[in-house]
Amino acid sequence: MTPLLSVSNIQKTYGHRIGCTGVNFDLYPGEVMGIVGESGSGKSTLLNCLAGHLEPDQGEVLFDTRAEGLRDTMTMSEPERRMLARTDWAFVHQNARDGLRMGVSAGGNVGERLMAVGARHYGNIREQAIDWLGRVEITEDRVDDRPSDFSGGMQQRLQIARNLVTGPRLVFMDEPTGGLDVSVQARLLDLLRGLVREMGLSAIIVTHDLAVVRLLADRLMVMKSGHLVESGLTDQVLDDPQHTYTQLLVSSVLQV
Amino acid sequence: MSDYNFAYLDEQTKRMIRRAILKGVAIPGYQVPFASREMPMPYGWGTGGVQVTAACLTPDDTLKVIDQGADDTTNAVSIRKFFENTAQVDVTECTQEASVIQTRHRIPEEPLTEDQILVYQVPIPEPLRFLEPRETETRKMHALEEYGLMHVKLYEDIARHGHIATSYAYPVKVEDRYVMDPSPIPKFDNPRLESAAIQLFGAGREQRIYAVPPYTKVVSLDFEDHPFEQMKAEQDCDLCGAGHTYLDEVIVNDQGGRMFVCSDTNYCATRCDAGHRGRLSPEEDAA
Amino acid sequence: MIHIENVSKTFTLHNQGGSVIEVMQGATLSVAPGECVALTGNSGAGKSTLMRMIYGNYLAASGRIIIGDVDVAQAEPREILALRRETLGYVSQFLRVVPRVSTLDVVAEPLLSVGCDGEVARERARDLLSRLKIPETLWSLSPTTFSGGEQQRVNIAHGFAHTYPAILLDEPTASLDATNRSTVLSLIEEAKSRGAAIIGIFHDAQARDRVADREVDVSAFTPKRAA
Numbered sequence: 004m005t006p007l008l009s010v011s012n013i014q015k016t017y018g019h020r021i022g023c024t025g026v027n028f029d030l031y032p033g034e035v036m037g038i039v040g041e042s043g044s045g046k047s048t049l050l051n052c053l054a055g056h057l058e059p060d061q062g063e064v065l066f067d068t069r070a071e072g073l074r075d076t077m078t079m080s081e082p083e084r085r086m087l088a089r090t091d092w093a094f095v096h097q098n099a100r101d102g103l104r105m106g107v108s109a110g111g112n113v114g115e116r117l118m119a120v121g122a123r124h125y126g127n128i129r130e131q132a133i134d135w136l137g138r139v140e141i142t143e144d145r146v147d148d149r150p151s152d153f154s155g156g157m158q159q160r161l162q163i164a165r166n167l168v169t170g171p172r173l174v175f176m177d178e179p180t181g182g183l184d185v186s187v188q189a190r191l192l193d194l195l196r197g198l199v200r201e202m203g204l205s206a207i208i209v210t211h212d213l214a215v216v217r218l219l220a221d222r223l224m225v226m227k228s229g230h231l232v233e234s235g236l237t238d239q240v241l242d243d244p245q246h247t248y249t250q251l252l253v254s255s256v257l258q259v
Numbered sequence: 260m261s262d263y264n265f266a267y268l269d270e271q272t273k274r275m276i277r278r279a280i281l282k283g284v285a286i287p288g289y290q291v292p293f294a295s296r297e298m299p300m301p302y303g304w305g306t307g308g309v310q311v312t313a314a315c316l317t318p319d320d321t322l323k324v325i326d327q328g329a330d331d332t333t334n335a336v337s338i339r340k341f342f343e344n345t346a347q348v349d350v351t352e353c354t355q356e357a358s359v360i361q362t363r364h365r366i367p368e369e370p371l372t373e374d375q376i377l378v379y380q381v382p383i384p385e386p387l388r389f390l391e392p393r394e395t396e397t398r399k400m401h402a403l404e405e406y407g408l409m410h411v412k413l414y415e416d417i418a419r420h421g422h423i424a425t426s427y428a429y430p431v432k433v434e435d436r437y438v439m440d441p442s443p444i445p446k447f448d449n450p451r452l453e454s455a456a457i458q459l460f461g462a463g464r465e466q467r468i469y470a471v472p473p474y475t476k477v478v479s480l481d482f483e484d485h486p487f488e489q490m491k492a493e494q495d496c497d498l499c500g501a502g503h504t505y506l507d508e509v510i511v512n513d514q515g516g517r518m519f520v521c522s523d524t525n526y527c528a529t530r531c532d533a534g535h536r537g538r539l540s541p542e543e544d545a546a
Numbered sequence: 547m548i549h550i551e552n553v554s555k556t557f558t559l560h561n562q563g564g565s566v567i568e569v570m571q572g573a574t575l576s577v578a579p580g581e582c583v584a585l586t587g588n589s590g591a592g593k594s595t596l597m598r599m600i601y602g603n604y605l606a607a608s609g610r611i612i613i614g615d616v617d618v619a620q621a622e623p624r625e626i627l628a629l630r631r632e633t634l635g636y637v638s639q640f641l642r643v644v645p646r647v648s649t650l651d652v653v654a655e656p657l658l659s660v661g662c663d664g665e666v667a668r669e670r671a672r673d674l675l676s677r678l679k680i681p682e683t684l685w686s687l688s689p690t691t692f693s694g695g696e697q698q699r700v701n702i703a704h705g706f707a708h709t710y711p712a713i714l715l716d717e718p719t720a721s722l723d724a725t726n727r728s729t730v731l732s733l734i735e736e737a738k739s740r741g742a743a744i745i746g747i748f749h750d751a752q753a754r755d756r757v758a759d760r761e762v763d764v765s766a767f768t769p770k771r772a773a
Contacts, residue, residue, distance in 0.1 A: 082403045193644050
């Protein structure tokens, strides 16, 4: 079976400081992988390297493209990489403002990716936008409202709709539930889980919230100071952690 | 006024601008950066157009300057006088007689010929600017032909107004490649961007020059189910009776009385001279 | 179907002075298709630990845990995920579900994830829920609000929805009344008769006697404490 994403030996340094180093893993179609670690552990750096937002100092990120099979996204041309980023890839930012056009209506935000790949029929674009807003539980009468009129949870759901409308195969998520209150988080997680299952998505989710990964992720990687310290099945890593740091992390979770 | 070099700018500056113009003509619709000079007029008054005109003029040229179609508005009169003083070229109000026409916000009604150059004054050359504020990003979008965002603007129009409400500075795609802002001309003029004349666009503050060479394909962006519409006032010109021109609405009294007249004053006057009459034309026998 | 050879388990508590606790060594047992083996032994003997290692939830320190053709002790996460999806069912004592998902969907989920048609899966779920006497009025609600006994039965329905060739049962009849207990035992017998290999922990001796073919005392695998 061909992995969807094959990462080898990724390293990114900021001067003398290590962003992340020696990261290797394969992600298979339909798998959801969580990356956990404290602030500054390098998980966001790693995610940005994988998604092509940052250029790593070394390493390979092979993606199974539809046309040509495994290609190194680091060495492919920028137009190709940007094309991937708006078709087969999606990136959900922690702060919805980074992932939305705040001055454009909800429908326009969702429609942008469709228009970016050549959709030129207003009626169809709008119909698809409304369908996707529905899937993320935003009612049709909000389609012409701007995201600035939305609550934080709605903005995040809108961002997800905007990302998934082109049927991507790989979704990068950076703290998708960060900054949301708990009830909104649960709703968003349930929604994400449903979409991941329904669309057969693969996803890489960076978070510091262990409850989030337990619910969403099949596999887990634990990062500490730029290094990958432990990885495995999510429930195994959380229930039977092997590394000092993971044990500390798991035992530090507040019980409700 | 021999204290000025011909057409105000020094020869090196004109060469620099001509190089930018040539590059613009070679790559239709592409915005060429140029080192815009301080001109003796404020930004927003046509400094870009004036520099392009200065670089194009020869002593044998005949210059026409229009602002919103009119030859007699402040901006048009000032620029015309500027070149009369600094270049001593002949000036005219007649479209057919001019070899160089500098314009703000209109294309003359009279079809232009291969012997003419039309110079546009451009305030904001970047059509993507209102949706994407980063210059680095818009440049990349042009380079990679990522123009989906342009349609987002039109989508927003339809979502809000039920139709594409953009009525001026309506974006076009030039020669199937670059998306271009045609300057704030009414979209009524868009079909005439496909012309026999050379069309040059100068943005002084933004330091960009771009061009549409003669007979270049220029397509107004639209949706399959909301095609581009030229848009035309219902009325005919009240002075010359023309039903096919772009009209200005003029308030004539405090009771809300108004009239519609051709925005192209030279075109209107020529028709009136030829005997055409509109609703409010002075009666023949009253004259 | 299930072969466990010489499995050991240690916990290293890095944050408590690095103490190493050996909890199991030399665990060996086999379960054939259609056979039910009951794990016995005192509380703390390691029944649940062994069960969790078989499911891949705990990492075995050494030894082999072969289910079908996968060695759980060595397998890649995705192999274990596939195994759990297709081959190995697990009924735990506690229900762990996503909030807001209806009971019917919770029970149908294992079938959906092996690509079963939605309507067929829900039909099977309805059938199991009515056999386990979950009132139909509750089916559209999330089981998170149910009583302990109801949650337990939803859990069992979830575990028996797909016809796994191997099943792990952790106290399946605890906190059930006589009727439901009998239903669960019938479900186990049906699974046996279609050839499932089952390992179970039953505190309820009557239940154990009814379904288990053999008993394995896990205390035998408990390391001798240093004196």
